Amino acid sequence: MAARLIDGKAAAAALRARVGGLAAMFEAATGRRAGLATVLVGEDPASSVYIRSKRSATGEAGMESIHHALPADTSEAEVLALVETLNADPAIDGILVQLPLPSHIDAARVIDTIDPDKDVDGFHVVNAGRLAVGDPAALVPCTPLGCLHLLRAELGKLTGYHAVVIGRSNIVGKPMASLLLGESCTVTITHSHTRDLPEICRSADILVAAVGRPEMVKTDWIKPGATVIDVGINRVPGAEPGKTRLVGDVAFAEAAEVAGAITPVPGGVGPMTIAMLLRNTLVAAHRRAGLPQPEGL
Numbered sequence: 001m002a003a004r005l006i007d008g009k010a011a012a013a014a015l016r017a018r019v020g021g022l023a024a025m026f027e028a029a030t031g032r033r034a035g036l037a038t039v040l041v042g043e044d045p046a047s048s049v050y051i052r053s054k055r056s057a058t059g060e061a062g063m064e065s066i067h068h069a070l071p072a073d074t075s076e077a078e079v080l081a082l083v084e085t086l087n088a089d090p091a092i093d094g095i096l097v098q099l100p101l102p103s104h105i106d107a108a109r110v111i112d113t114i115d116p117d118k119d120v121d122g123f124h125v126v127n128a129g130r131l132a133v134g135d136p137a138a139l140v141p142c143t144p145l146g147c148l149h150l151l152r153a154e155l156g157k158l159t160g161y162h163a164v165v166i167g168r169s170n171i172v173g174k175p176m177a178s179l180l181l182g183e184s185c186t187v188t189i190t191h192s193h194t195r196d197l198p199e200i201c202r203s204a205d206i207l208v209a210a211v212g213r214p215e216m217v218k219t220d221w222i223k224p225g226a227t228v229i230d231v232g233i234n235r236v237p238g239a240e241p242g243k244t245r246l247v248g249d250v251a252f253a254e255a256a257e258v259a260g261a262i263t264p265v266p267g268g269v270g271p272m273t274i275a276m277l278l279r280n281t282l283v284a285a286h287r288r289a290g291l292p293q294p295e296g297l
Helices: 008-030 045-060 076-088 107-113 125-132 142-155 173-182 197-201 270-288
Strands: 035-041 064-070 094-097 162-166 186-190 206-209 227-230 234-237 244-247
Touching (some): 008 142, 008 270, 035 270, 045 064, 094 107, 094 270, 125 173, 142 173, 142 206, 142 270, 162 173, 173 186, 173 206
Parallel strands (some): 035 064, 035 094, 162 206, 206 227
Antiparallel strands (some): 234 244
16 A cells, blocks of 8 residues: 555544643633533434444543433424523533434424534534635534544645545535635535546545545546545445445545555544534633633644
8 A cells, every 4th residue: 555544543532632631721711611412313323323422522521411312203393492492501512413303303494593603513504604704713514624634634734735525515525625725725626427527536636535425436536646535434235244344435445556645434534523523612612701712723
């Protein structure tokens, strides 16, 4: 393998340790812990696992974790009322409503009800707008923010690089493009309907794959020496019957022979998402307390 492996686990562990130290300083300064409220509607197995991981990480970082588990038949009005209660709670700095929600609940309406200054997922339209215009008050979606952290650590200043983003979702693709523009990259947004997609990808110094198609990006899509960030998490059949394995949107083994640096799946971008959730919660807590944002977050 020619490419350097970008170790998301190590980067996330370092960030979580820093957040933990700063959270202790916040508690000493304010007399309270920064607080993250999580809301889970129903018992989706994957969502339950994610919430447990997030709650565990919050506690390990020295922040308060308040969880609301609601039955699957909870009405939209009840979910909205809970969000309004959390908006008004001075002990809550961040609110995370786990997606997907049951089909009878309008997820967009729920997200838009969250106070933008407590929207630690960064999904509220106000935060999307803040990010688009370069407002530093934006709370940025955790996954693209984690990608940016890894890119800065690998490349330093990103000014002038040509970055290609595959994917246009509101959760990763669009905010990733905005973040890269903010770093003075030249940014091309592509997707599954883009003409000559492999050729465009071959022009990228930075390639961010977030399209949700297993191993779609092949070695001949990658410019020699490029930095490849693979956001995809896809479960595919494993070598043994009945077994599965995780792969990204990039054909890792062959891409690693061409790229200069690449994130693995798992162990690349994934660990950064929860680390950035903790970071966003602590940033929101400092802002709400009228304290300056700690350097390096």
